[in-house]
Amino acid sequence: MSLDTASGIHPSLGSMAHQRQPRLQQCASWRHRMLAACWALAALAACTLVPWQGSPEAIWFLASPASLWSEGAEMALVRGLGMGGGAGPALLALPFIVAAMALPRIPTGAFAAVLQFAGALGLVLLSLAGLGVFGEARPFGLGASLYALTALAWLCIGLAQAGRFGGDGFVAGVVLASVALLLLFTVVPTLVMLANGFSDTSGVSGVQRFIQRLATLRLWGLGCGPLSGVLAGQGCGVVWNTLFLGLVTATLCTVFGLALALMLTRTQSRWNKWVRLAALLPMVTPPFVVGMGFILLFGRSGLVNTGLEWAFGIEPTRWIYGMPGVILAEVFAFTPVAFIVLITVVEGVSPTLEEAAQTLRAGRWRTFMDVSLPLMRPGLVSAFLITFVETLADFGNPLILGANTSVLATEIFFAIVGADVDPGRAAVYSTILLAFTLGAFLLQRVALGRASYTTVSGKGDSGLHAALPTGVRRACTGIGVAWAVFTIGLFALILVGGFVVNWGRNYTPTLEHFVGAFGMEWGNAGGLRMTGTAWESLKETLLIGAVVAPITALMGVITAWVIARHNFRGKRAFEFSTLLSLAVPGTVTGVAYLLCFNTPPLELTGTAAIIGLCLLFRNLPVAVQAGSAALAQLDKTLDEASATLGARSFYTFRKVDLPLLRPVLIGTLMYGFVRTATSISAVIFLVSADHEMATTFIVNRILNGDYGVAVAYSTVLIALSVAALGLIRVLVGERQIARRSASPGMAVLGGTAG
Helix, strand or coil, X not given: CCHHHHCCCCHHHHHHHHHHHHHHHHHHHXXXXXXXXXXXXXXXXXXXXXXXXXXXXXXXXXXXHHHHCCCCCCEHHHHHHHHCCCCHHHHHCHHHHHHHHHHHHCCXXXXXXXXXXXXXXXXXXXXXXXXXXXXXXXXXXXXXXXXXXXXXXXXXXXXXXXCHHHHCHHHHHHHHHHHHHHHHHHHHHHHHHHHHHHCCCCCCCHHHHHHHHHCCHHHHCECCXXXXXXXCCCCECHHHHHHHHHHHHHHHHHXXXXXXXXXXXXXXXXXXXHHHHHHHHHHHCCHHHXXXXXXXXXXXXXXXXXXXXXXXXXXXXXXXXXXXXXXHHHHHHHHHHHHHHHHHHHHHCCHHHHHHHHHCCCCHHHHHHHHHHHHCHHHHHHHHHHHHHHHHHCCHHHHHHCCCCCCHHHHHHHHHHXXXXXXXXXXXXXXXXXXXXXXXXXXXXXXXXXXXXXXXXXXCCCCCCCCCCHHHHHHHHHHHHHHHHHHHHHHHHHHHHCCEEECCCEEEECCHHHHHHHCXXXXXXXXXXXXXXXHHHHHHHHHXXXXXXXXXXXXXXXXXXXXXXXXXXXXXXXXXXXXXXXXXXXXXXXXXXXXXXXXXXXXXXXXXXXXXXXXXXXXHHHHXXXXXHHHCCECCHHHHHHHHCCCCHXXXXXXXXXXXXXXXXXXXXXXXXXXXXHCCCCHHHCCCCCCCCHHHHHHHHHHCCCHHHHHHHHHHHHHHHHHHHHHHHHHHCCCCCCCCCCCHHHHHHHHHXX
């Protein structure tokens, strides 16, 4: 009996399958040859027709075709002929020209090796040209960018032809492109900054200087908590303050984010629309404006303290300044991040599993604790990890409310811009933050383990989610209502501040702040002229946000898909590199970008491109984590079924996985846009006279004492961000999992049963 017969497959079918395999391989090889030829033409165009040197601004935003051929944008071939000095750019085209001419005659067995060699050689030659080996180092323009893309494409095609990444060129391209971008815009700037920890001009060795900066009582002092009486002279170390702040804030953010997600997905409360709005409002507000709101609300002269003194004679205190105030502000700032991660996971829990538990006579409490909550574990762990690292990296709230409580982020900030400037000390403190991030990453792996959390599969699932236990429902509703009332009240104070003469002193209504910031008038020629001082920064912010947000969402989802669906060597290191930018404070990232990208070959300083790239790679980890948590619930058999029907991975991703990831796209689009509009810590070092962001404009107004314009601008920024969130939701749509909606009667029964 043949093997095919023994396995239940007819011999003729097995023979047909064996005959089809070589044909499929031949088709793949032919397709790879055609792609390689097309990319070879692109490389030739990059070295002859497209300016090698040009404006990075034009590359990033493609402002106008003329800007690509601006002054100094020389073609590579002209330089190679001796009119610009150096034969490097013309030499770069040789590997592709020779390989393209030999493509038809290259044997199939050597085809993959030739492509890999040519692609790798092209990247090496490009790196040498950037370092000035072939002549004077000049800024890379569109031609160099196109050449780099070509070399990377040839390398990917060669790896796919050799059977790597499952023989799939799309997967190979995603992995290598992601690795290249993360290395260039995350790892390299971070290493440059960390290298300053070993720098010293006094003759002390680098390692010794690093240890001196690391082993200080200011970092590790134990004179706090139970040991405050024994070690009173030491004080509480900055490291312990940072860890305490991160752990408490991450725990509270995860609990509150889960409560908000459960309320919005498992209850039919009339408060739901207000809670959904309040859950996202803190994200659309610059953090320093929220900090100012907390001071005006809870400060010594705030509304709460003055009200208590007037009503009960309670003397005002300064409790808001210090660790309690920082924790309150951080929880308020980062709970929306946990909510965005968790609501997708909560929605994705299969009602069938909950119904099965109830069929086996499990009560609501046991169903929730033993079935629903464990299936949410990927989202819970991701939310805790993100908020923990975000808290460690934030410096705005500790700077405003910390008083004498120092954390690593503020210490790094003062080490860079304070009176005692010491980039080496900032680098050492950044190393500690990276160590904390690595520890959190390892704990995430341990917490998730090898368990399966799949809840969305190819089988029909139109059930209803189990009603929450009465205690859980009441707790979630209480947290949600309290969150909505507090958030809307705080934002009402901020809104009022833009319409009064002087917030906190003179409450006479006025519109002068809005007119000064966003005034318009008709010009002599009849056209509308924008006379307000804030228009340019607002347009710049909206433009960068419109570019960065979609790229962040799509890149994050694709990266998460590669991590969740494919195995390759170095996968763990690749996943950790996507989290690296979260660990580095924004101030350090801004300075690192200045150090890396202020000289050729990537001369981006002073452009909108450097701001957009910085925001993109700082926001990417949240998109990756949100996508990974959602993909953990999608059954891999969906992809396998698509592949069985002959679909390639790109088609499967676009038609099968991406529609089911719409909530993640919505969340990451929202997050990417609002973080672009509200970020300050990194971009404050990267803005220029030609490219100013809304947050830096507001900070400058606050430093000048012009609080009315600052609050008015913040009000406009909040309104535009909320409008953008609604537009994103309408354009992207919602995920459809074909589940029944509870009728009003069932909703009432489910919500009130014991």
